[in-house]
Amino acid sequence: MAETIRVIIAGPRGNMGKEAVLLVNRTPTLELVAAVDSRNEGKELREVEGMPDESARVYTDMERCLQDVEADVLIDLTNPEAGKVHMDLALDYNVRPVVGTTGFTEEDVKRLRKKAEDKELGAIIAPNFAVGAVLMMKFSQMAAKYFEDVEIIEKHHDRKLDAPSGTAIKTAQLISEVREEKKQGHPDEKEEWEGARGAGMEGMHIHSIRLPGLVAHQEVMFGSSGQTLTIKHDSINRESFMPGVKLAVETAMKLDTLVYGLENIME
Ligand SMILES: NC(=O)C1=CN([C@@H]2O[C@H](COP(=O)(O)OP(=O)(O)OC[C@H]3O[C@@H](n4cnc5c(N)ncnc54)[C@H](OP(=O)(O)O)[C@@H]3O)[C@@H](O)[C@H]2O)C=CC1
Numbered sequence: 001m002a003e004t005i006r007v008i009i010a011g012p013r014g015n016m017g018k019e020a021v022l023l024v025n026r027t028p029t030l031e032l033v034a035a036v037d038s039r040n041e042g043k044e045l046r047e048v049e050g051m052p053d054e055s056a057r058v059y060t061d062m063e064r065c066l067q068d069v070e071a072d073v074l075i076d077l078t079n080p081e082a083g084k085v086h087m088d089l090a091l092d093y094n095v096r097p098v099v100g101t102t103g104f105t106e107e108d109v110k111r112l113r114k115k116a117e118d119k120e121l122g123a124i125i126a127p128n129f130a131v132g133a134v135l136m137m138k139f140s141q142m143a144a145k146y147f148e149d150v151e152i153i154e155k156h157h158d159r160k161l162d163a164p165s166g167t168a169i170k171t172a173q174l175i176s177e178v179r180e181e182k183k184q185g186h187p188d189e190k191e192e193w194e195g196a197r198g199a200g201m202e203g204m205h206i207h208s209i210r211l212p213g214l215v216a217h218q219e220v221m222f223g224s225s226g227q228t229l230t231i232k233h234d235s236i237n238r239e240s241f242m243p244g245v246k247l248a249v250e251t252a253m254k255l256d257t258l259v260y261g262l263e264n265i266m267e
C-alpha cells in the first residue's frame with residue numbers, strides 16, 4: 001500500500017479549502033495533520049461549523065503549526081498575501097507547498113523556485129487545478145500559433161480578490177511563448193472610457209467579469225480574416241478542482257523543484 005502523505009490545509013473554511021478538507025478526508029493515502037485558519041485557534045477541525053469528522057488541530061499561526069506538526073505537504077488556499085508567507089514558511093520547515101492561491105508574480109515564482117531547489121523540495125503553484133481548464137490553456141497555446149489576435153475573457157464570482165485571474169495570466173503567458181508581441185485592434189484605437197479594452201500583455205487583452213452566480217469560467221477568443229475560434233472552459237463547482245489538487249500533492253512528493261502550472265505534471 002502507498003505511504004500516507006501528511007497534509008496541512010491552510011484556509012479550510014474557504015470555498016476551496018472546504019473541498020480540499022473533504023478530499024483529504026475521503027482519500028485513504030492522505031492524512032490531515034493540521035489546519036491553518038484565520039480563527040478557531042486550538043479547536044479540533046470537527047468542532048468548526050461545516051467541517052467533517054477530522055481531529056486535526058486548528059492553528060492560526062502557520063509558523064507555530066509547522067513547529068508543532070510533522071507534515072509532508074501544505075495545501076494553501078487562502079489569499080495572495082497569506083499564501084506567499086505560508087509558502088516561504090513551508091519551505092523553511094521542509095514541507096512541500098501545493099499552492100492554489102493566485103496572485104503570485106513571475107518574480108515570486110522565480111524566487112520560490114530557487115528556494116525549493118536549494119532545499120531540494122518539491123513545490124507546486126497551480127493557477128488552476130481543473131483538468132479542463134489546463135486543457136483550455138494548452139489548446140489556446142496551440143491555436144495561438146495560427147491566430148495572431150486573441151482576447152481572453154475570464155468570469156468569476158464576485159468574492160474574488162484578484163484580477164485578472166491566475167488562469168488568465170497563465171493563459172497569456174503560455175500564448176506569449178509561441179506568439180510575437182502584437183498591438184491588436186485599430187492602430188489609432190482610443191479608449192474613451194478607461195479600462196474598456198481590458199488589461200494588456202504584449203498586445204493581448206484580458207477582460208475580467210465579476211458577478212454573483214458565477215464560479216470560474218474563461219473564454220479565449222481568436223480571430224483572423226473571416227473566422228473566429230473560441231476555446232471555453234467552465235468550472236461549475238469547486239469539486240472540479242480536486243482531482244488536480246490530489247495529483248499535485250502526490251507529484252510534489254516526487255519533485256525537487258517548483259513547478260508552476262499543472263500542465264507541466266499532467267501526463
Ligand atoms: N488554483 C485553483 O484551481 C483555484 C484557486 N483559487 C484561489 O484559491 C484562493 C482561495 O479561494 P476561495 O476558496 O474561493 O477563497 P475564500 O475567500 O472562500 O477562502 C479563503 C480562506 O482563507 C482564509 N484565510 C485568509 N487569511 C488566512 C490566513 N492568514 N491563514 C489561514 N487562513 C486564511 C479565509 O478566512 P477569512 O474568511 O476568515 O479571512 C477563508 O476561509 C484564491 O486565491 C483563489 O483565487 C480558487 C479556486 C480554484
Ligand SMILES: O=C(O)C1=N[C@H](C(=O)O)C[C@H](O)C1
Binds near residue numbers: 161
Ligand atoms: O478565485 C477563484 O475562484 C479561482 N481562482 C483561480 C484563478 O484566479 O484563476 C482559478 C479558478 O479560476 C477559480
